[in-house]
Amino acid sequence: MTCTETRDLFSALADDALTPGERAALDAHLAGCAECRRELAGLLRTVKLVRAMDPVHAPAGFVDRVVAAAQPAPSHRRLGRRLMRPWPTLPLGAAALLLIGGLAVLLFRGSPEQQRAAHDQLEAARAPSSERDVAAPRSVEAPPAAVTAAPRSADLSKNYSEPPKSETMRAKTAAPTTKTDAPSPRARAERAQVTVPNASRDSVSSAREQEAQQRLTPPPAMERRDAKRELADRGQEALAPAVGGRSAAAPSAAERQPPPVGAATPAPAMATAKAQAMPQSAPLSRTGPMTGIPAAPPDVTARLRVAHVSGAERALIELAARVGGRQTGRRIDGGRLVVELAVPRDTYAEFVREAAALGAVSIESQATDRPMLAVAVTVSN
């Protein structure tokens, strides 16, 4: 066997894939050829180096993004895509929005009946609080032509009951520029939560409507509560720099979906109820669609499947505290509870080990050298 023939077998030798005959011939040659032995050592060292490379991990939130992308689009969107197919989508879509917006402005300005109606609504808004509550939802109704500008809102409003007024008012306060084109308060609230400032600002805004909306802000007591909560959340800024896996600008399909059967209570209301049930009041998430602050991905995104969600949430918080961490937030994402924690890097392994005892855990992590890891755990059963 020549040196060339021998070296052709080196790679297969590294995989233990030689036939007995090949192996015998190779060994015989190597016994008398120092040069080939040196070549073999070099190749085996190279293979060892490649195999020592750490396997890479998919980015945090990858599973959610894939699952959301795999869900079929609502039928009206499929129809819209079919209609748009022969033309470039963006210019036509933008033109349609401009046209609808322009028509809405013309209708609003040009119709004395509508101006009168707006005036009446303002008057109603100035009425005593009992009357104002009744008038509030009506005062932001869209002109008829603008309703078609939000095909998604029909989807959002489906299956939802009327939310508590405080929830509606909070949503309006959080995003005062979002208004006018959604048929139900629930849909308006969700749009307000996911709207990027200036992204869907309606062209029909007017000073009168803004005045009416200012009248819809929560009473001072409620404002104080929100301010307190915000301060508490800011206090944990350093501990959890990254919570919430998605940007407010890109809500996943899961977020847009109605809650699962049996979860008739709207998600924010569930969150409030659970927060009250907790021994220590759990702060709301600082980032993501709830606050409008763009969310950076957490260092670790985990899923925990358990029999009892509330018990697991309590256990997770206790576990985080036990390993020197703490809870930094909680939110409902696509009907599922997400517990946000800050866990010290040094005790993270212990945290994972003990979390695995609570249920089935799957973890996606990002390489980071921060001493305190931002961990978002989705708890479901």
Place this chain on the structure above:
Amino acid sequence: MREGLGADPPGLLPRLRAGDPRAFEELVIAYQHRVFGVALRMLGNRAEAEEIAQEVFLRAHRAIADFRGEARLGTWLYAIASRLCLNRLASPDRRLARGDDALMDVPASNPDAAAAAERAELDAALRAAIAELPDDRRLVLVLRDVEGLSYEQIAEALALDPGTVRSRLHRARMQLKEKLERFA
């Protein structure tokens, strides 16, 4: 190197065929790192790798009814990933840097920086050497030495003869060895 490709999770395929959305989620959870790993080692860019990895699963989702189950689900996903990566690399409008820049986006094996500068230099040289391999050789090397597939699984995923897998792997490794000679 990753552990070898084991058997499919029991009962997953029938549930996928039945359109169970939870089953699809389990599929993505089970194979996300493997699929993303191949895409990243082949393309050298995390954003592009995620795009391709997502497309792999979406194609599998659409085509699950046509999957006959003769191969493992994992092998099938590797096959889709390999094809998409090679297509992307061959596309004329791919403007991303190749050669030395490729694979530089892959995180270092020891982010805690405990390793010496020599080790870091070796890591960089190794990634650069892998990135410089011809696409078909790099793919076989990644599937074997990074993802831990057997010759037979690679042959199945790439629709190649096992002998071709063996010879491509041999050439890839020899080429790497030449480039890393100075670290010997």
